[in-house]
Amino acid sequence: MHELLPFMLALIIAIVLIEMLAEKLKIAYPILLVVAGLLISFIPGLPTIQIDPDLIFFIFLPPILFEAAWSISFKEMKKWWRIIGSFAFLVVFFSALTVALIANYFIPGFTLALGFLLGGIVSPPDAVSTGAIMKFVRIPKSTAAVLEGESLLNDASSLIIVRFALVAIGTGQFIFQTAITDFFWMVIGGIGIGLLGGWLFIQAHKRLPTDAPSDIVFTLVESYLLYWAAEQVHSSGVLAVVAGGLFLSTRRLSFLSSASRIKGLSFWEALIFILNGIVFMIIGLALPEIVKGLRADGIPLRTAIFYGALVTVILIATRMISSYAALIATVLFRPSVTPGRGLSWRRIFALPLLLGWTGMRGVVSLAAALSIPLTLPGGEAFPHRNLILFVTFTVILFTLLIQGLTLPLIIERSNLFDYGRELPEDEAKMKVKNHLVVETIRLLKEKQKKGQYDDPHLQKMIDQWEYKISQPEHLRMTEQTKQNYLELLESQRQFLSKLNKDTEVHEEYINWQIYQIDLEEERVRLL
Template sequence: MLAMVAAIVLLNMWATKLKVAYPILLVVAGLLVSFVPGLPVLKINPDLIFLIFLPPLLFEAAWSVSFKEMRKWWRIIGSFAFLVVFFTAFSVAITTTYLIPGFTIALGFLLGGIVSPPDAVSTGAIMKFVKIPKSTVAILEGESLLNDASSLIIFRFALAAVATGHFVWQQAATSFLWMVAGGAGIGLALAWAFVQAHRRLPTDAPSDIALTLIEPYVMYWVAEELHSSGVLAVVAGGLFMSARRLSFLSSTSRIMGYSVWESFVFILNGVVFLIIGLDLPEIVEGLRLEGVPLRTAIGYGVLVTLVLILARMISSYAAMIATLIFRPSVAPRARSNRARFKMPLLLGWTGMRGVVSLAAALSIPVALDNGAAFPQRNLILFITFVAILLTLVVQGLTLPAFIKRGKLFEAFTEDSEQEAMQKIKRGLRQQIYHFLQHRKNDGLHEEMAVRKILQHWEEKAKSSDDEWMNDQTKAILLEMLECQRTYLAELNKDISVNEDYIRRQLYQIDLEEERLRMI
């Protein structure tokens, strides 16, 4: 495990130097690791895969995504997160049932549920190297958060159908409603309880962070024990807590928690990619014992990958056409129809598969309840690995060049990041000025402190001496920072203001508060 973490860190540094997304190098490294002779065979309990990896990955994604932006683009996000996932799973199921010997429709849907959700981490890592509209980023982030839930629901139903040998639509419909409604309800209820615990208990930053590490596991476990969707519980609970982070976490907890969670999720992602590499020799050996030639299995993997890409491309254009017909007012703004119809090319080409697909494939039980070997398990695992490898390497390496050379977004009209940030900062400066003027008029006993702060802000560029700071001045400055947070919270209600810019400014305010507390 220590060697795996060291390898993940080194590969990430190498990826940064090469200016490629680190998941690409991780999945290639996982493949190369499988060829190292003498490595021990890795045995992992399939029942623990979801419990170990999924809750923190989904929880962190829910905290990172903007719920306001999700509401703004909910139509296209909903269509990609549910309709496109179902269409992709159906396409994979039909293709594999007819073209792969021994595959049933249930096994086809099982594989479709595994490989249908694109990976948020891979897409986000690749987007660091290109500039794309914030609206597109919001759509991709919102989709990646919800499509995991929809795909894993398909996976669970298909897994039950394979295990039992039959599928009852009435029972499935009732179970589906409980999984969705129960999962979301359980997640919201537990999230509310956790928020109250943070508020009422005398926690400090380390204990706050420790609680946030426990919370997604509790949400997932309770929901699964009640036979609802643990994935939806974590997503709903994470979104609820994320929207209230300012009310129950201190600035210290927010700053420290951001770093802890970023490192924790980074390691989890890397470990999953390397695990499949360590497990690959056993998968290939299983294919050999089942009489499936390696070349044939690779061909099946390429076939499924092509189906995934085509299904997403078709779905992207269908979603754009439907939006222009039924809700043209919410379609992305562009200077020409030709430029607007280039956007589905990007959405269609961002379907890199990753950690969730790997975790789902690895969670397939080795044997059925009756003791018989799970049918086609090794082939499903191998096809999943090929699909992840091809989508990450082919699409991941070509996407930045595709955007830059194709000048895909030059025709889209959107406020620049610099202009948006300047607008927010101008509003903050006005808020600070009115706050200080108000405090100055409150009473003469504070006039000297306020005058010092005004002078500090007027000559901040020249000032380097903090000797003027005293308890009264510090108290006013801390109150001023809280006033800025209130202003940003109100500004965030404006749907035209991107929440990512608001969060960046809030992070700067948290850092300033920590600096003041250290004086």
């Protein structure tokens, strides 16, 4: 363990530095992490990273899915639920079925059950990769909502396929009636446990004298408990985490303090960044070991690469075909809920090209592949395990490099989107501010009329808010004004730092005031 610790610390430092480089180059950081991991793996003398297949899901997936559920807009998910559902379930199943049939036909000794296992592993697109790429390009909110909602739910559908495939491989049989019953229990049980667990956690937050650190720790524990509870009764732990996370996120204002929300956001961003970084680095680091396993099984590397490329092409093609089918069905039967209603018909039918090209694979596919047991229940080696791992790693690598690097260029140069009906970000934020100002004035005047406020400064507050609504330009802060204000805040921090050295004022109060300045700086940066 002591020998491995320096390597793990160096790995984390490398992840942070690579993310900085990716930000400067405007490239999604998962792409550089995979390449870096592959290059690092060729350095002689490095320790081999081995992860227990039984623990890979439990270590990485619960917090990653939980944070994704907290970050997504539930309102947008409800708005676009039809097309999100199509991509998250029908498209995933169609992709898995196509991969299963092709693998069964082309790969010698590859049964249909093994094909479904491989198809379930590689079918879900990766939310992290797509999100990292979307940081550098602008797409309509409706399209972003579809991609985010799909990426949150398709993990559950693909892992259900993986579970059934593992059962069929282990037992050598597939009973349809039992599979249907198990499927409904996994879905209904997982969602039910997630909602019940979310409600219980809210009660615990409300009734216990928690503070920000304990609230943050609770939210981390909640993700693992939801997953564990669902898996104990053989339902979907992924659906439990997603359902519980959505339930908690929509009610966060009712049980979390402002301090818990502010500090929790930073904690979760750092945690998920490190977890994702480690997973993507492992993708590159593990490839040489998988290649050794292939050679031990007598499979030529060139043949395995061909299988990986074949599966990659199948996935891209089936996703595009499915994208067209889903969009055409939506246009025909529910035209009012078609994403991107500001698009021309030419652009509407070009949209599936974009949706089809966003199918980068990543964290969930890797976790599912590494979770394949080493042996079957009878003790014999799991068939084609190394080949499935190699194909999965190849698909992740190819989709990240090919689709991940070209997607921003396609979006920018295709002139695919027309933002005429979508408010610019500055105007949308200003609209929200105006609504807030109007409601604030109404509330203050209502309290004043009822005599609930006898503060002599109340009228001054009303005057200030009325001035803001009558002079909306004063709500907008120019870049130069913002820069001047940020420099002022930095001067205040420097003054307080000197004051802390030169006076007898307790440092606790100095730090408290610096924290207020930090919060103000974050507020200004968001303007």
